[in-house]
Every structure is written in C-alpha cells, then in structure tokens.
Amino acid sequence: AALRAEVRAFLAEALAALPPETRDHSWNGHDPAFSRQLGQRGWLGMTWPRAHGGQARSALDRLVVIEELLAAGAPVAAHWIADRQTGPLLLKYGSPEQQARYLPAIARGEVFACIGMSEPGAGSDLAALSTRARAVDGGWRITGTKLWTTYAHKAHVMLLLCRTGDGQRHEGLSQLLVPMDSPGLSVRPIIDLMGEHHFNEVHFDD
Numbered sequence: 716a717a718l719r720a721e722v723r724a725f726l727a728e729a730l731a732a733l734p735p736e737t738r739d740h741s742w743n744g745h746d747p748a749f750s751r752q753l754g755q756r757g758w759l760g761m762t763w764p765r766a767h768g769g770q771a772r773s774a775l776d777r778l779v780v781i782e783e784l785l786a787a788g789a790p791v792a793a794h795w796i797a798d799r800q801t802g803p804l805l806l807k808y809g810s811p812e813q814q815a816r817y818l819p820a821i822a823r824g825e826v827f828a829c830i831g832m833s834e835p836g837a838g839s840d841l842a843a844l845s846t847r848a849r850a851v852d853g854g855w856r857i858t859g860t861k862l863w864t865t866y867a868h869k870a871h872v873m874l875l876l877c878r879t880g881d882g883q884r885h886e887g888l889s890q891l892l893v894p895m896d897s898p899g900l901s902v903r904p905i906i907d908l909m910g911e912h913h914f915n916e917v918h919f920d921d
Contacts, residue, residue, distance in 0.1 A: 738788025
C-alpha cells in the first residue's frame with residue numbers, strides 16, 4: 716500500500732501535463748526520459764538481484780508498479796520489453812559478460828530491446844521460421860527477415876530467434892542478442908491503420 720501511494724504521487728506530478736489522447740496510448744507510448752525516471756526510482760528490474768542493478772524486491776511490488784503505470788496511462792513502451800522479457804532471460808541464461816553489460820543499463824532505463832520472432836510466411840508459427848545464423852570467427856552471421864518487430868527502430872538490442880542447427884522443424888533454434896547497429900542490419904517501418912509507426916520489418920543481410 717505504501718509503494719502504491721508513492722507511485723501514484725509520482726505519476727500525478729510526472730504526467731500532469733499529459734493529455735488524455737496521449738495517455739490512451741500508454742502501451743505504445745515511447746518516452747526514454749520517463750523510463751529513465753522510473754529507473755532512478757528503482758522501478759525497473761525491480762525483482763533482479765542488486766548485483767545486477769535490481770532492487771531484490773518481490774514480484775508483488777513489481778505488479779503494483781505496473782498496475783499504477785498502466786492505470787495512469789504512463790508511456791511504458793521504451794523500457795517494457797527489456798524489463799519484462801529480455802532482462803529476465805539474460806538473468807537466467809546470459810553470460811556473465813552479457814549480464815554485466817546489459818542488466819544494470821536496463822534497470823536504469825538506458826537500454827531498450829525488441830524481439831525478433833515473427834517472419835513473413837511464418838507469422839506466429841515459430842517452428843516455421845527460416846532466419847538462420849551460422850557460426851563464424853568472433854560471433855554469428857545472420858540471414859533472414861523479421862516482421863512486426865515492435866519499436867525495432869528505437870531499440871538498442873534485439874533478442875533474435877533463429878536457426879543455428881538442423882533437425883525437425885521445432886529443433887535447432889537459438890536466441891541471439893543482436894546489437895541493432897550491427898553491419899548488414901536494416902529496419903523498415905510498417906505504418907498501421909492509425910498512421911502510426913510501432914511495427915517494423917527487420918532485415919539481416921549476411
């Protein structure tokens with residue numbers, strides 16, 4: 716209850732000048748400065764260990780913050796994917812180098828992520844994807860296309876699902892963390908029926 720009151724008081728001041736039509740786009744509202752404010756208050760990466768930039772708080776505390784953010788129409792899109800998905804995956808599966816490089820920055824609201832899953836001709840059938848990565852000296856070389864990638868044009872990294880091996884259609888898949896400024900990576904906008912740019916087509920050219 717104390718945390719909820721603290722978050723509400725902060726949002727009442729921080730969002731005071733935000734008009735209703737902007738609050739209505741809370742889920743798609745991309746505001747890096749606001750995300751950094753949340754990071755400064757310890758409201759991103761809340762459940763992560765302090766050694767990784769988190770606050771070691773409970774999942775219930777995190778839920779309270781998210782409830783209040785969405786109820787107030789706060790712009791959460793900048794940090795949302797990194798805080799909700801990319802960070803926890805790195806916490807569980809990332810290398811020590813990846814964890815040190817990305818987790819504290821995500822918790823500060825300074826690194827944003829996108830997810831490369833859907834593809835042309837595959838949609839949500841992830842076992843049908845064809846984007847492939849092959850091992851080369853120093854990393855991986857990727858070829859393929861991702862579709863409907865939310866805020867790829869403003870993300871620093873992509874969590875990419877791709878083929879790195881063989882086997883049945885659901886086998887041989889890996890997730891790679893790809894910097895969005897990588898050579899050969901290009902982002903093309905997809906404008907929705909509202910005339911807004913949230914989605915993208917992302918191409919990996921070898």
